[in-house]
Amino acid sequence: MESSRNLKMKFDDLFDVLVKDLTENQPADTSPALKWFQQVLLYNVPHGKKNRGLTVVQSYEFLIGEKKEMSDEDFKITAVVGWCIELLQAFFLVSDDVMDHSITRRGRPCWYTVPGVGLIAMNDALYIESSVYKLLKKYIRNKPYYIDIVDLFHETIHQTIVGQCLDLLTSKEVNLDGFTLDRYNAIVKYKTAYYSFHLPVACAIYMVGINDERSHQLAKDILLKMGEYFQVQDDYLDCFGDPELTGKLGTDIEDNKCSWLIVQAWSKADNRQKEILKVNYGKPEECNLKMVKMVYEELNLRTVYEDYEAKSFQEISKLIEGIDSCLPKTMFNEFAKKIYKRNK
Known part of the structure; x- marks a missing residue:
């Protein structure tokens, strides 16, 4: 089984790809929103411990056992699903912080407290949630478990x-x-x-x-x-x-x-x-x-x-x-x- 450090590095490397999936090659008239959403994703998603996302990959490794080695394709698909859970986590946290009037999250100011954000954060949370289904559709639509x-x-x-x-x-x-x-x-x-x-x-x-x-x-x-x-x-x-x-x-x-x-x-x-x-x-x-x-x-x-x-x-x-x-x-x-x- 791959070391935790290497696994995390490979997992982290995929995030930029997914941000591009969600913010590039979209209708030109949505450009201002896409630039904003890129900030939303970069600020709120990748800064946690990522335990939930990594657990998908690690669980898959345990479940296939030692008889089969995880292929690059296996890793990518499980990591995408893992990042979808990290997105889900970000959706919950952004909205939760607004409702709880929290001040800090993961050692930084909560998103809604950042100058220029405010209650736009609630729409941002919904955007993050909808991104989950965009990615699942793109990467596992043809899989039997979709x-x-x-x-x-x-x-x-x-x-x-x-x-x-x-x-x-x-x-x-x-x-x-x-x-x-x-x-x-x-x-x-x-x-x-x-x-x-x-x-x-x-x-x-x-x-x-x-x-x-x-x-x-x-x-x-x-x-x-x-x-x-x-x-x-x-x-x-x-x-x-x-x-x-x-x-x-x-x-x-x-x-x-x-x-x-x-x-x-x-x-x-x-x-x-x-x-x-x-x-x-x-x-x-x-x-x-x-x-x-x-x-x-x-x-x-x-x-x-x-x-x-x-x-x-x-x-x-x-x-x-x-x-x-x-x-x-x-x-x-x-x-x-x-x-x-x-x-x-």
Whole structure:
């Protein structure tokens, strides 16, 4: 299997080709829009860790096994699908940042805050989404799995939008009693787990010709659990992570987000601590932030998180060990190791 560094370099090299596909040889009277969209793509798409996109390529390698070497054509097609997921990620992030009034993303100002952009960013987000289907049509239209992949993207977008709606509605809650573990798990599953974990691997599974329902369901069960674990990590890092490593300033407390930390805190707090949380959670001032974090420290949520992390990893490992289909256990184990105890 190719080294991660070489794989990432080859993956990155394809991006400029795809930008040209999307912005060149188009109707002349759309020229101003195309110049703008080129900026949109270059600013918003290629600067993340690219884990989702690379996962398509890596999954494909695992699935074809050692008996067959990935051809240049195999790489290109899987990388294109991977970049489509990176585009999808950018679509979600650009619109999400507007809705959440976020300030930074991947260590840079959010796109909508860039001078001259503003709410044009919402149209830019829609443009990025539509680009996914332009590329899928260009590169895999004649493949037997085309319909399955397109359908998977449509379904995943719908799931993620449902999750975002749950997240936004919950963040409007005045009463923290609505911040339950059930609500949190629903937000995580739909907003994050489907597109971040299930989509990349499911694409690769279809691309190698595995279509049986059982294999896809086994993969989904494991990947959604990984997605839950990943989001809990994200929530923890939003509060306790180093912005130099994460690339963003956490705003879950100020934004009244139904994060894993507030769900845990509310379920464990005594009356005094609940009163502090009621008064300060969802407020923008530094003093409010400090009071919430004080309660988090009193409740020893760092240790609660460490216990969750260990238990969750064990549950994921058990699910992987129970695989009884053609899916390779090594693939899931490698992906689980990558996210275990991450700090960014």
